Amino acid sequence: MSSTISQTSCISAVHSRLHLRNRNQSPLQILRSKVVMMNNINGHAIKASTLESKSALNRTLKSHNAILGKPNSSTTEYVNGEEISEPTENVISEQRSAKIHDFCFGLPYGGIVLSGGLIGFIFSRNTASLVTGGLYGGALLALSVLSLKIWKQGQSSTPFILGQLGIAAALLWKNIQTYSLTKKILPTGFHIVLSTAMLCFYTYVIVSGGNPPPKKLKSSAASES
Structure with missing residues (x-):
């Protein structure tokens, strides 16, 4: 939801800037400026969605670990080329044996x-x-x-x-x-x-x-x- 609002605000800002520049630029310059601005908008939207997905994943992992109660050691996963540590459980197995020899x-x-x-x-x-x-x-x-x-x-x-x-x-x-x-x-x-x-x-x-x-x-x- 936040990424959609940010995209809408960026697009409205771009349109207002383009409207002001159109009065003093030629059609070719106007077209180039539109392409540049749209590329900037797409890049900003991708970064925003990536950051939002990472934060959502971190919140999910924290809630999952809090429910299962696994505060010990960690394994590493990769999301979008970056490391995310997830706590795992340390299992200490004891060998079964009789009570008497x-x-x-x-x-x-x-x-x-x-x-x-x-x-x-x-x-x-x-x-x-x-x-x-x-x-x-x-x-x-x-x-x-x-x-x-x-x-x-x-x-x-x-x-x-x-x-x-x-x-x-x-x-x-x-x-x-x-x-x-x-x-x-x-x-x-x-x-x-x-x-x-x-x-x-x-x-x-x-x-x-x-x-x-x-x-x-x-x-x-x-x-x-």
Whole structure:
């Protein structure tokens, strides 16, 4: 609206000037003066519309940023060859992780399986119990220790968690088969309950994103951000 008013005022001023000059100039001079004045009017109108569009765009960006609440950092856009900065949002993403480490329960679980195999062999002289307890319990302990070591180095211990999850699932299946044959609550029923709980625990750690990072890495990441 303001650009239209300014154009109208310029045109009326030009007509009045031309009317005064027409009395003392030839037709050719009058034509040249008209062309020059019209060029000046067009240039003034273009500059006015450009300035108005820039100011309108700036007002739109300010209102948009005020609504969304994005006062941080900025990206640069170009309008008519000039830079216009637009605030954008700083996104700080935190890595998802479980609330507890796998080896906190993995080490005791492996120890219980290993000691259960040894106790079963001592009381029943069952070699299968010793082999099962030694293999599964030793594997659980080894994977838990490796997971702890890798976690201290700040690396992902997901493969070791998956290995413990697989062993827990195998122990659960084996104890279910044994219970269906013997119907003994101890120690078979106890191992079924324990393996089920550990299977749920390992699944939770995997779904939650793995072990939480060490405190040193957390403090360094906070200082960098």
